[in-house]
Amino acid sequence: MKNFEEQMKLRAEEIKEKIRKYLPKEDGFQHTLFESVNYSMLAGGKKLRPLLMWETYKMFGGNEDAVWPFMAAIEMIHTHSLIHDDLPAMDNDEYRRGKKTTHAVYGEAMAILAGDALLNLAYETAVLAFRSETESRRIARALEILSKKTGMYGMIGGQSVDVENEGKPLSIEQISFIYQLKTGALIQAAMMIGAVLAGADEEETKKIEKIAGNVGMAFQIQDDILDVTGDLTVLGKPAKSDEKNHKFTYAAVKGLKQAETDVEKYSREAVRLLEELPCENEFLRELILKLIHRNA
Numbered sequence: 046m047k048n049f050e051e052q053m054k055l056r057a058e059e060i061k062e063k064i065r066k067y068l069p070k071e072d073g074f075q076h077t078l079f080e081s082v083n084y085s086m087l088a089g090g091k092k093l094r095p096l097l098m099w100e101t102y103k104m105f106g107g108n109e110d111a112v113w114p115f116m117a118a119i120e121m122i123h124t125h126s127l128i129h130d131d132l133p134a135m136d137n138d139e140y141r142r143g144k145k146t147t148h149a150v151y152g153e154a155m156a157i158l159a160g161d162a163l164l165n166l167a168y169e170t171a172v173l174a175f176r177s178e179t180e181s182r183r184i185a186r187a188l189e190i191l192s193k194k195t196g197m198y199g200m201i202g203g204q205s206v207d208v209e210n211e212g213k214p215l216s217i218e219q220i221s222f223i224y225q226l227k228t229g230a231l232i233q234a235a236m237m238i239g240a241v242l243a244g245a246d247e248e249e250t251k252k253i254e255k256i257a258g259n260v261g262m263a264f265q266i267q268d269d270i271l272d273v274t275g276d277l278t279v280l281g282k283p284a285k286s287d288e289k290n291h292k293f294t295y296a297a298v299k300g301l302k303q304a305e306t307d308v309e310k311y312s313r314e315a316v317r318l319l320e321e322l323p324c325e326n327e328f329l330r331e332l333i334l335k336l337i338h339r340n341a
Contacts, residue, residue: 077155266308
């Protein structure tokens with residue numbers, strides 16, 4: 046696709062502006078909390094999850110405004126997870142998206158509160174979709190997906206297994222389980238919600254779930270590879286963070302060459318399933334391939 050990078054940049058900027066209107070004003074006695082929330086939400090990033098949601102929504106013919114609150118909500122939940130991931134009790138990282146992490150700027154206690162606030166704000170924001178013209182049934186189903194895929198049966202559950210086993214030898218099955226929940230579930234939530242809000246049927250939604258699951262696996266394995274081969278100026282966060290935290294990653298267990306092969310395998314399967322759908326979105330197909338094979 047011609048000018049893909051330019052189109053992606055324009056879409057990301059539009060998403061940032063849409064999300065901004067759901068963020069708090071930095072005033073009142075709790076202004077420091079509001080500042081830390083906004084600092085974290087606006088600290089760069091490609092807004093990939095809301096973008097995946099938006100493009101999936103458009104692919105299935107969505108043309109109303111119900112998707113915007115959910116796009117903001119998914120980015121809030123993702124940012125909440127990054128804030129807590131970076132805490133001293135977790136990965137203890139000082140840089141994220143090329144800037145100081147929230148706890149490095151505002152302190153550990155305020156960072157915990159900022160993460161908690163964003164998780165709650167996500168649901169406060171998502172329910173605003175009921176004000177749209179979209180069928181309430183679709184919105185309720187989207188909320189069900191958002192809740193399950195980001196909770197203890199999804200993202201947070203994956204994180205718990207990761208934390209509990211830090212520094213311990215892990216099988217590739219255990220690592221894959223962690224990746225499917227910790228990374229894949231949020232990508233699944235984004236794409237499934239886009240499909241559901243646009244009116245996709247159950248079979249189509251299940252296929253989107255499989256596509257997103259493959260994207261999530263490829264994305265996280267590529268993240269492992271970049272942690273070994275990248276650097277701070279490109280990644281926006283320290284390289285070799287996994288090694289520092291004694292994590293047994295997919296790339297560490299299988300080796301870089303096999304990890305790269307498996308990224309290709311998962312990405313090919315995602316595209317194959319995408320092409321089986323009765324609708325298409327060339328930008329979404331290109332986006333999936335680009336984010337999987339990214340260098341940052």
